[in-house]
Structure formats: structure tokens, C-alpha cells
Amino acid sequence: MKSSQHISVDTIDWKNLMLRLTDWGIGHFKVSKDLVITGTGETIDNVAVAAVIELFDKLGKNYSPKSQDECFYLTKTIMKNKVIDLFRKSSHKTTNPIEDMDDSKKAEVENILIDTKTLKDAEKLETAEHYYQFTNGETELKDIVDAVVHCEELEPRNIAVLLGISVDEFHRRKKRLNYNRNHKKTN
Numbered sequence: 001m002k003s004s005q006h007i008s009v010d011t012i013d014w015k016n017l018m019l020r021l022t023d024w025g026i027g028h029f030k031v032s033k034d035l036v037i038t039g040t041g042e043t044i045d046n047v048a049v050a051a052v053i054e055l056f057d058k059l060g061k062n063y064s065p066k067s068q069d070e071c072f073y074l075t076k077t078i079m080k081n082k083v084i085d086l087f088r089k090s091s092h093k094t095t096n097p098i099e100d101m102d103d104s105k106k107a108e109v110e111n112i113l114i115d116t117k118t119l120k121d122a123e124k125l126e127t128a129e130h131y132y133q134f135t136n137g138e139t140e141l142k143d144i145v146d147a148v149v150h151c152e153e154l155e156p157r158n159i160a161v162l163l164g165i166s167v168d169e170f171h172r173r174k175k176r177l178n179y180n181r182n183h184k185k186t187n
Contacts, residue, residue, distance in 0.1 A: 005066070006059070006060055006063075006064035006065055006066055007059075007065050007066055007067060007068065007070070007071060009056065009059060012068065012071055013068060014052065016068070017052060017068070017071055017072060017075060018048055018049070018052060020072055021048040021051060021052070021072070021075055021076065021079060022044055022045060022048050024076060025037075025044040025047065025048060025079060026044055029044065029083060031044060037083060037086070039086075039087055040083060040086035040087060041086075042086055047079055047082050047083060047086070048075075048079060050079075050082055051075045051076075051078040051079040051082060052075055054075075054078050055071060055074060055075050055078065073130060080123060124149050124150055127149050128145050128146055128149045128150075131145045131149070131177070131181070132145060133184070134177055134180040134181040134184060135177065135180070136180055138176075140173055141173055141176060141177050141180075143163055144163075144170070144173045144174055144177055145177065147159045147162060147163055148174070156170055156171065156174075157170075
């Protein structure tokens with residue numbers, strides 16, 4: 001029988017969640033020796049705290065994680081989005097066009113852009129790897145995961161064409177994947 005209950009605030013190990021997020025953020029984002037995320041002016045700790053607060057505020061309303069691991073994956077996504085928002089906000093503060101910058105400043109901006117693209121590619125790979133556990137080794141479900149993660153901007157009918165299957169078959173496979181995900185035993 002499937003349990004639809006989300007994890008309660010009392011059962012979440014908040015300290016562990018913060019430590020995991022901070023460790024993950026240090027390895028995932030480009031940070032200075034002071035743990036400031038390059039290009040944002042914010043520290044890893046501050047962004048992790050903001051992500052955890054958002055989870056806490058919206059737990060049971062917008063967010064319904066069922067385990068400690070799902071809380072981690074969810075807050076990790078929240079944290080990534082917050083960093084992207086910080087990049088956007090800091091880019092509005094820049095008043096100098098790139099043509100007017102000296103070569104060292106241009107190189108710094110290019111590195112940030114490369115890091116952002118690498119971050120998006122790494123996010124896609126990480127998301128796919130997370131969902132592979134629900135494929136039960138079925139190649140056709142793994143193909144669905146890969147297609148949805150890497151072609152997220154395409155409509156289902158276009159993804160189905162790329163996979164050489166009908167739209168109905170695409171939706172059937174996606175339902176099987178969701179069924180496997182919802183019925184996987186949580187720790």
C-alpha cells in the first residue's frame with residue numbers, strides 16, 4: 001500500500017540537511033576562500049539557510065517530500081534556483097558593457113558563463129542519475145528519463161518522435177516510471 005504522507009517537520013534532521021547542502025554547495029559552485037559564491041556576493045551557508053527556510057515554510061503546502069533524501073534533493077534544487085536568481089540580480093548591477101571591460105574582467109565574465117552552463121549540464125546529469133533508480137533496469141524507461149531531462153523544452157509529442165514511439169506509448173512509459181517512483185520503498 002502506498003503511503004502518501006510527507007515527512008513531518010519533527011522527523012527531518014535539519015542539522016544533517018544543512019551540512020549536506022553546505023558540503024554539496026562547496027563542491028558544486030565556484031566559491032572563494034571565504035565560501036562566497038563567485039559572482040553573487042552570498043556565502044554558501046546563507047543560500048543553504050534560505051533554501052531550508054523555504055522548505056520549512058512550504059512543507060506540506062507546496063512541498064511534500066516523503067523522506068530525508070527527498071528533502072535533500074528538494075532543497076538542493078531550491079538552492080540551485082536561488083544561486084541562479086543571485087546571478088541574475090548581480091548581472092543587473094553591472095553597468096559596463098562587456099566591450100568596455102579589460103581582458104581580465106572579460107575572462108572572469110566568460111568563466112562565470114561557462115560555470116553556469118557546466119552547472120546546468122551537471123544538474124541534468126544529476127537529475128537523470130536520480131531517476132535511473134526508478135527504471136528497474138528497463139532500457140525503455142531509462143530512455144524516457146534521458147529524453148525528458150535532456151530535451152525538457154520539447155513537448156511530449158516531439159520527444160516521442162525522437163524516441164521513435166507514439167505519444168501514447170511515451171505517456172505509458174512515463175506513468176510506469178512515476179508508478180515505480182511512488183512505490184519504491186523509502187528509507
